[in-house]
Amino acid sequence: IIRVRTNADGSLVDMRSVSRVGVSDMGANAARIRAFQQALRERGI
Template identity: 45%
Template sequence: MTLSMPTEAKEAEKTLPPCPNSPNCVSSQAADSDHFIAPFKIKGGPEDAFSALKKALSEQSRTVVTEATGTTLHAEAASLIFRFVDDVHAILDADAGVIQIRSASRVGYSDFGVNRRRIEALRTALQQAGVIE
């Protein structure tokens, strides 16, 4: 007996939460250029890349990985002074050879580019580890 998921459920597993209208969010699945950031294109094994992402997130200051499965990840990053929390979501899409990524502030309107810089710092760390292009 084989269990199969409806197509909608499979696609939902590959979908990040949408960005709000405010500029304090970036997502590789955003349709608009203000919020869009390129996904991480995997080199080599998808599981290795996802494991490296989890490690890189854990090594960022004031960042805690709160949930992780084989294909999804959620982390919380707190700002230094006011301890505002940003949410980082990642989805491993091994079929497409990418990691979909999103970082967004929970409160406020502007983040002064913090979320974009966070994702680009992760990109650099994963490129240096040789797991993404």
């Protein structure tokens, strides 16, 4: 889930990722979110 909201300073991006199968994904979802955040930063978003 990705939610983008505007605020007084620009915008705020909230991200959430949950495993669909099993209890743990061994950190894979967190790694995907960090990679996506890095890609946004590299593009100046």
